[in-house]
Amino acid sequence: MVKRIFVQKKEEYDVEAKGVLSDLKNNLQIKNLDDLIILNRYDVEGISDKAFEKAKNTIFSEPQVDICYQEEYPKNPNDHIFGVEFLPGQFDQRANSLSECLQIITGGEKLVSKSAKIYILRGNLSHEEVEKIKAYLINPVDSRECSLEKPKTLQEKMTKPEDVKIVKGFTEMTDENVKEFYEKYGFAMDIEDLKFCQKYFRDQEKRDPTMTEMKMIDTYWSDHCRHTTFMTKLEVIDIKWDLLEKIFQDYKKSREYVYENKKAKDICLMDIATIAVKELKKRGLLKDLDESEEINACSIKANIMVDGKEEEYLIMFKNETHNHPTEIEPFGGAATCLGGAIRDPLSGRTYVYQAMRVTGAGDPRKPISETLPNKLPQRKLTNEASRGYSSYGNQIGLATGQVAEIYNDGYIAKRMEIGALIGAAPSKNVIREKPIPGDIIILLGGRTGRDGCGGATGSSKAHNSESLKTCGAEVQKGNAPEERKIQRLFRKEEVTRTYQEMQ
Amino acid sequence: MEIDLDKVPKKYEGLDGTELAISESQERMAVVVAKENADKFISLAEEENIETTIVAKVVEEPRVKMYWRGKLIVNLSREFLSTNGDVKKSNIKVLKPDYENSYFAKKAESNDIEKTWKETIQDLNCCSQRGLVERFDSTIGAGTVLMPYGGKYQLSPQEGMCSRIPTLKGYTDTGTIMTYGYNPEIALWSPFHGAVFAIVESITKYVAIGGDYKKAWLTLQEYFEKLRDDPSRWGKPFSALLGAYYVQEKLGIVSIGGKDSMSGSYNELDVPPTVVSFCVGTVDIKNVISTEFKNKNSKVLILRTKLDNDYLPDFDDLKENYEIIHKLINEKKVISVSTVRNGGIAETITKMCIGNKIGFKFEKDIDVCYPMYGTFIMELAKDVDIPKAEILGKTTDSQDIRIKNTVLDINELIELWEEPLEKVFPSKVDIQKEKCENISSNKKQIISRTIKIAKPRVFIPVFPGTNCEYDSTKAFQDAGAIVNVGIFKNIKTNDIQDSIDEFAKQIQDAQIIMIPGGFSAGDEPDGSGKFISAVFRNPRLKDLIHKHLYEKDGLMLGICNGFQALIKLGLLPYGDIMEMTDKMPTLTFNDISRHQSKMVRIKLVSKLSPWFSQIELGEEFIVPISHGEGKFVANDQALKELIENGQIATQYIDLEGNATYNIDYNPNGSVYAVEGITSKDGRILGKMGHSERCYTGITKNIPGNPDMKIFESGVKYFTY
Structure with missing residues (x-):
């Protein structure tokens, strides 16, 4: 059975609702909006009454600041009500943490839970105004309007996936057919690359490729991964x-x-x-340069004095952009900009301790009405992106020593979101050996979901007015506490000395 | 390599082979381990609460193979994958940029100094971004040498960042500097010059902080429009990279990394030709200096770098200037250095003045709003002769800037400078509150140790999302304690029970329990400390905590997230784990409704707790804070009792030492400006300020004493 609970902040503590109300009134210019209430809605399946009662005042809500409603909440007949939830497959830290907290109470398996945000709008609002508010508050790239009905179950019906398809007749395709195939699947590589693949499968493999192979090659060869433009003769x-x-x-x-x-x-x-x-x-002339076959980050050597004793350290630094994901879903895009950048020095076995964020934006003071079609307003972009990056950095525990935003109208084409960081570790902890047959590859950390598919290819595609509508699966929400665990792991000398290479 | 995709752990069912093969994530990694080390590696990872799975093996054959549901779905040669596809070709066309309308040929439009000055500091690329910057934790790791904003008023932006290199054991004085450089206006005029000045700007800032330019390294970020098949568009990154090549050769400093993003177009709109340069190097943190003026009546000099007819820096001149500045900094002959950039001398002088609200008087009338690069302004420690530099003026004890007959009030300049982005990134709140009362309790310490222990044991639990345990561990070790860190696990079925067993053992062994800061479970669902409090509400742990406090004479400390957890358990202020009611005090979201990170002043207002035995009542400190939910709230009755009992330990104070509701000093809007409270007997302390990040030698640009000796006091309770 699904249990449902709504939690509202008491008026004096409701900074969020007050903030949204003022944003809608002042920036979106909804003059007739008198009041706005935000409720967090939680659905949990398979929880006992006893555990649910216990959780009510400790996990779902805090009696000092929250009001808690079970199953139903008070509303007026004239209220405009809608709810927002993440798209299926998007990482929802709120629901995930809820499940983890509840698991401590029950002591058993992790329960399935879901979260949504319910907005109650009050005032003499037209249908258009309500729709305008929805469009402003819901980014279709990661969220959607949810049903207000309680579902019978939270278990997603998962159909067993079909076998991977073979691209039948690929090696025999005429140029015309290759072009059709190219357009149908929206590859990030260009059509010449596709023909290059065709030649490889025809002459060397002497078979048709699987769809997985095609998608994998597309990822591997994306501009994001192989610098197509930079390698162009x-x-x-x-x-x-x-x-x-x-x-x-x-x-x-x-x-x-x-x-x-x-x-x-x-x-x-x-x-x-x-x-x-x-x-x-x-x-x-570059004596301090640290060279290796690994190319994850810049690396230099430095002799430092630790409590009066000299030790050689490796200093690694790295800059990374996440312009495209941040442009379409600023919170997740900027968060994963940092998360992704940390991964590189981390995979070089260094502990990342300093971060800088340099961004480029259009003038965020411009009225929302001047926003280009199918673009997010600059004000929202810059605020959500800074929330995303800071939320990730603050959670993983990384000191951000400088934050600077550069303003130029050109960045309305696409926001610039750069994370640059520095990591360090004693040189003796960094063992670099070439993998040899028989070595084992271990996957560690967060589990695989659909949200990480197409990040590399998506950011390499040319973009047009349709981007915001079609790139849903390309954005991720990072899980900072999970990456933080890996940081702790790789800071241990005994760990870094047990493996040779990583990605 | 042979990969078995069926082994890959999934968030949910229904993913097909293709999705499993191409999904990427920053919180997931793959490591190659020698077969004999695999078990050891896996067990070490499990200790850190990380799920591990063997998914693949390295094989002789140079092919990538992936199996899914028993079928081979990928079988490609590595050689083919590494070709990176078809070789692409393109052409280049570059024209000479318009020298007549050069970025550097621009002149101020008006002769009205006051008007031009004010317009300059209100320019979007010069104005304050404090409301943005303060959202980011700038002090975790206890190594931040320069806070983003320096001075008593925390207003002077710094040239870059600098941090001590983190060491698990011991300390080092070696730090790393990183700076950036880029100005889109130069790049739009000439992408070549854009890259040249991006690099020069980054190195100049690096030198201003104290870096040696000969030991600097670069990494570049390119961001350009889609180049399509247009040779003129291709000409932009081509020119920019030749610009970067040119500076590297001239200065002997190289870029050893970088990233490119070549998709900055939306229909017909393009991003400016962007090369952001990052400059990195090591430095002795004892020699690092900041931008804000430190003293009144100091001599202030300017050291300029010449531009040639092609609007390029004279690199010999520039190198000489880098040497001069580096030597002056190392010899401690200058105490503040800042660079001149887009907003000219006006921008730089304003930013140097506001940090400590020290005034400035120009020696003569000069053009102050003209952009300059490779140029330094410095405040001298004492009068030394630097022949190459010119005298710019003198710092003064009046809060204004004087040039010729113009007088600019510093407080007005601050207001103007903060105004443009205040509505986008608020730094102030519009909440009117009554005057805040100062508290001063006459309560004395009422508990004393029962058994003397030479080296007390501290238990520091780590939850998913905890991130202050390294700093807290070091702080206690430095104070002479033995620290045991315990990780709460929740991956496998037995993990939770095992962790509770482990915690139970650790609590029994410890004299002090310290819950460190962080974001346990991401401070979700919608509130901090919930995961931690769920753990300690376990009946067995609850009982052991009670025994720890009241039978074993133990102490407890919670900082930031730890304080939130203590409050949400009832341990603060009630001294026991109990059910929550709406009458109890709590910590909730900051008035400003976002994360706040900065240094704040606090004052000790009660000596009840042994955690403050080494400092005096009324003593003032400056400590880092970094939190989103630090607003202490309580009803009148509860407050009255807390004050009477001497349980309110510390208050946020202003520059005059008074408790305040002003957001510049009370960062979250806490009632009675409460920063920390204790239990009724003083055994348990919770505070928002990160005292564990207060190792000496850091936050050099913020005057004040950060060391409250909390950890020494806690240890001394048992050893003294």
Whole structure:
């Protein structure tokens, strides 16, 4: 059986509802909105009456600040009521924590629970105004309006997934058919890549690929993962500016020095970006650089004095953007910007202790009515993104030493969300060996869900007015406490010395 | 590599092979372990409450194979995957940027200094972002050398960040600096110059903090429009990267990493050509300095870097300036340094003045609102001769900035500077409250130890979401205690029972129980400390806590999230775990309805608790806070009793030492400005301020004493 409970903050403590009310009145300009009530709704299945009673005043609510209603809550006939819940498959920290807290009371299995937010709007509001409020409060990328009816069960009906499909006839497709196939599945790679795959399967594997293989290649080759643009060979270079032409010639001289007799790399953006470090390294000027085959983060060596004794430390730093996910779902996008960036120095076995956040936005003071179609208002973007990033950083326990937002109207095209961080660990703790046959691969941490699919490919696609509607599965909500556990694990010397490589 | 996707743990059923193969997440990782180490690794992970699964093995054959429901669904050669697909080609076209209308050729539009100055500091890219910055925890890890805003008033923005390198045991004076640089206006005019000045800006800031430019490293973030097939669009990142190459060669500082994002377009709208430069290096934190003016009547100099005809810095001049500044900082001849950027001297001087509200008088009339890069303004410790630098003026004891005949009031400038984004990122609250009363209790410590213990044991429980246990452990170890950390597990069926058994044992062994800060279970569902309180409401643990306090003469401490848990158990202020009623005090959401992180002043107003035995009644401290739910609330009756009993231990105070409701000093709106309370006998202390983050040598840009000697006091209770 499902038990349902509604929790409302007492008026004097209801900072959230007051904030939303003032936001709707002042920024969304809903003048006739007189009052707004927010209720947190929790559904739990399979909990005993005794445990439920126990949880009422300790987990669901606190009698000092909350009012608690079981099954029904007081309402007026003229109230406009709607509820919001996360899309199925999105990580809901509130419901997850509820289940974990309840489990301590019951001592048994983790119970299934769900959370939703119920909004009660009061005032002489037109249908359009109510719809406008809904559109403002519900981001369809991660949430939806929920039913107000209590479900019979919270167990999702899961149909057994079908077998993975084989792309029949792929190797034999004509260019025309490849194009159709490409458009049907919305790949992030371009059509030339797809033809490249076709050739590989036809000539080497001599079979048709599975759909999994195609999606995997698409992820692996996305601009996000392989820097397609940066690796593009630059052919005709037409510079009509003496100064730049001279510097370009210098760059070519650097190339000659670096590649000498070896086969030179193509001239590409990546080569221009990395030639200076290659040149200075070859000249022997970068003694403190820490080099390895792992390429997760920048790494330097530093001898530091710890209580008067010298120790060699590795310092790793890393910057990462999550522009696309933050643009469509700012809270989760910015949170995972940080979470994802932490993962890299962490996988280099260093403990991340310093973070910087640099973002780019349009003027957030502009009225909401000036927002471009199918875009979130800048004000909402910047506020939700900062809430997401700070919530993740504050939870995982990472000191954010500098936060700066750069304003330029160009960022209305897409927000910039950069996380940059530093990690450190004693060098002796970082063992790097090449994996050998027989080694075991262990997966650890959070479980796999549908929300992490397509992050890499999604951020690499070109975007247009439809983006906000179709990218649902591409955003994740991070689980900071879970990543924090991994941080603790890898800070242990005995742990970092038991494995060789990680991703 | 052979992967068995059926082994991958799932959040819910119904995921198919493709979804399992491509889903990614930051809280999930894969490690390669030698076969003989696998069991050890798994057991170490389980100790940390982490689920582990062996999903794959490394094989000889250079192929990636994935099995799902017994079927081979992926079978690809590594070589093919590593080709990264088809080789792409493109062309480049670059024109000379418009030198006539260069970013640097712009002139101030008006001769009215006052008007130009005020417009400059109200520019969106200069104005205060404090309401944004304070949402981020800036002090966890107890290593923050520079707070984001410096000075007594915590208003002067810093050039970058600096933190002590974290060591599990012991301390080091080596810290790391990171700064950034980027100005979209330069990049829009010339992407080449945009990258050049992004790097120069980041290194200049790094040097201003105390970094040695010869030991600096860079990492760049590129963010550009979709390039499509247009050679002119391709020309933008091309020029920018040549700009970056040029500076690296000129300065001998290299970028060893970076990321690119090349999708910044929406229909016809493009992001500006963006190269954000991050500069990183190590530094002796004893030599780190901050931006805010420290003293009155100091001589203030400016050290400029020349620009050539191509609007590029003269790199020899720049390097010389970096050397000069670095030497001055290390010789302690300068006490404040700041760089000049987009908003010119006006921006820099304003920001240096406001932190301590120290005034400034210009020596002569100069152009103050003109952008400059590679330029430093410094406050001298004493009068030293620096031939290359020019005298800019002097700090003064009046709270104003004087240039020629213009007088700008500092308090007015602060208001103007904070105004533009205040509505977007509020830093103030619109709540009127009556005057806050100062408390001073004459209660003395009423408990005393029964048995002397040379090294008391501290039990620190760690819950999912706890994050202050490292800092708390060190604080107690430094004070001479033995610390045992216990992790609460809840992954496997028996975990909860096993954890309760483990906690029971630890509580029995300990003299002190300390619940550290963090976000247990993410402070959900909608309220802090609920997970912790659910654990301690377990009848066995409840009983043992009672015994710990009243039979074994034990002490208890909770900071931040730990304080919230103590209150939600009834341990504070009642000294026992009990059912909650609506009459009891609690901690709830900050008035400002968001996280607050900064330093706050507090005063000891009762000596009842042994946790304060080493400090004096009325003593004032400045401690870091970082919380979203720190507002202490209680009804009049409960408050009256707490005050009478001397249970209110500390109050938030203003600069005059008075308890206050002003949000600049009372960060959450606590009634009676309560920061910490104790149980009736003083055995249990809960406070919001993170005293465990107060190791000396950090938060260098905030004057005041952070050390309340709480941990020493707790230990001394048993050893003295």
